[in-house]
Amino acid sequence: MTPRSESSNSFLFRLLLFTLLLFAVPAFSSGEEIVLRMQDGAQAEVTNLSWEKDSIQFKTSSGAPDVLPRKQIKTISFRRSYSRKITRSIGLQLTNNDIYFVSDLLLSEERFLAKFENQKLSIPIEYVREVFFDVCITNLKKSAVDPEADDVVILKNQDVVRGELVSFDDDEIHFKTDLGNLKLPRSNSLSIKLNPALAAEIPIGSKYAQLFLKNGSVLSTIADDFDFSKEKLNVELPEIGTLSIRMSDICRIEFWDKRHHLLNRDQPLRSHNEDYFGNITSFNQNRNASGQLLLSGDQLFATGYGVRSQSELIFAIPSNAESFIFSLGLDDRADQNGAVDIHISLDDTEVSSHRLSQTDSHFLEPSALPIHGQKNLKLSVRFGLRGDVGDCVNWCQPYFLLKE
Template identity: 25%
Template sequence: MAVAKKIVWTLGALLASAGAVRADDAPVPVFAVRTADGKTIEGRLRELGPDWSVRLDDGTRVDGADVLSVRRVGRPLPARPVETQLLLAGGDCVPVDRPILIGERIHFHSPHLADGKDASAPLSSVMVIWFAGTATERSERLRRRLAVETRKRDVVLLRNGDVLEGVLTALDEKTIAIEVDKKPVAVDVSRTAAIALSSDLTETPRPKSVYGRVILDANGARLSLASARCADGATLTGTTLFGAALSVPLTKVAALDLFQGKAVYLSDLKPSRYVYLPYLDDRWEYARDGSAAGLDLRVAGSTYDKGVGLHSHSRLSYAVPKDCRRFEAMVGLDDRTGRRGSVRIRVLADGKPLNIGGERELSAVGGPLSIGVDLAGVKELTLEVDFGRSGPVGDHVDWVDACFVN
């Protein structure tokens, strides 16, 4: 009897141990590598080289000059953070704990930077120190507005909607000090929604060569990297544009997008022409890196950083940059504001419609459409969003990852 009990206990312990191993071991992620020639190659990431080259587990190697993005298969791109964060010039958002001002740098703790120890960024690189929303404006729209608008002075926004304008002089874990009309004013951090710094003093980092932006799965952080490496197929390491060391398991990486390479994003260019044809007496502007409603670009469950937002009926035209040979994008109704919409999509080259692989009316039910067209000899490209069966109702269209490729 004792022997039987011992055998049962031993088997139970082994099974419990095996279950614990399975629970602790996260599945090895599979990534999709999007290349400049329009191909998508899937596999487990074996190596990311210092030149941004990618090697997959089956031995496939993609030269760094040909990589546009590396994204996790089966995982949507996460929404941007909602907690305390730094919004940096250039589009990064860094979730942080206990931001404080020391000299001309913002010091903070962030789990994947500097081994979780003290990290810092130049004050000149920070657009917004975000704590929470206000009672008067939708948080996402407020965050986006603060990150792009121009300001001559620093602004402290309180959670009740009040605003203080002046010069930020101090910030610690509990108190913000701002000089307003040459008078010092102290504000509790607990009462503050955000600190928006003077855009006149902000400097956007401008790397001389290709750089990456990693998107983290757990908290939605966006971090631009001057350099990156994965040598063991398990951990991504690198250095941010503000000089902090990054180390994060691949299981927590949602995407790595490359910039200043072969992709030229439409939202970084000035359109040659924008035409809006109203259904009634209304007016909708196009949006850069956001939806027509002034929110983040959300299509098919993912939140995209790059793209343009349009409303029916409109046409947005761009001069095709020299040496660019393709146009790529995914176009769909916005997940939140376009669910009731129905539109017709056209892409025109020098005024002539191109075959974009889908003549159907675009709707939320039918899902987005992936576009890839040749631009040989084309001088001007036009994106058109026309009314569908429902007229203008809910016609919020996002052209995500819209780019010329050379």
């Protein structure tokens, strides 16, 4: 063998070895800026994020490599905006409040069949709470109609048809009522709410993760059931199966376990909400004040409370809570309406205040307030200097971090 061929073979061997090492650890991103938020509320901007089962590797803003145990990470946030191009889709809300924006939805043999990100989806009917037609992330709105003991079809003219959902296809909804079997044009329908007697929570255990996708979908999965490749994330969804999600379609990953006590698990101890004229109003749980998905700071949130000025919500603090963590913002769809003062109190002692305005600071990144044995938490929203009557304030994913 000549020296030239030996040199060539050596170069090819080194190239092959480098390629194998490059793909040995699945990576989220090569140079994209990513925000890591820790369990204690601290955050860091990183790049070159890669993942192994128990640790997350990355480069800091200075370019230095670093590694952290996965259990210290609360959120992985990619700086990606939600897609505004999707104007018509079908929304499925599951009984665990997950949301899937799908196409080609059919009901067959007690299962919803649909296409989701070019994959086939099959969901048992008892895990679906509501079906929305012709919606997207910005206009999906929770129905105010109570299904009571029946399935309910809500028409575009706001008429309500009660009965039993039999099936539907691209053109018609087959519905059994006291007056006989009806065939309702799908083009005239807003949504279908299913019999709550069928509703069953999808089991996800005490340690799970939520994926927030660019199309507005929210998926929950067991946190340890992730399977990474360089460009895709394969997740196992209980009772549904395995889905392959492109990394470029993920806006945020949230990790949850038994240390996190979400406020939406409990109703407030007390609440008082009234408008500018003194009329009593109400708040919405897991929706904004208009009943739409919580969307603030160009981020979608699965849980929280939507209110308008003036509002006061009081919650009991768990005895083993060490901090209260929350995001806060004016709703992204509120246009220029909104100039509010925010006050947070522990046992009637104010510990934090903020001013939000659509023309200035309209979103507050996650903050952590220490708790030292206090019993009550009060969240107040008051009119700002302009006294806007159209403000829409979202308490986004508020939770208590519990002591280990």
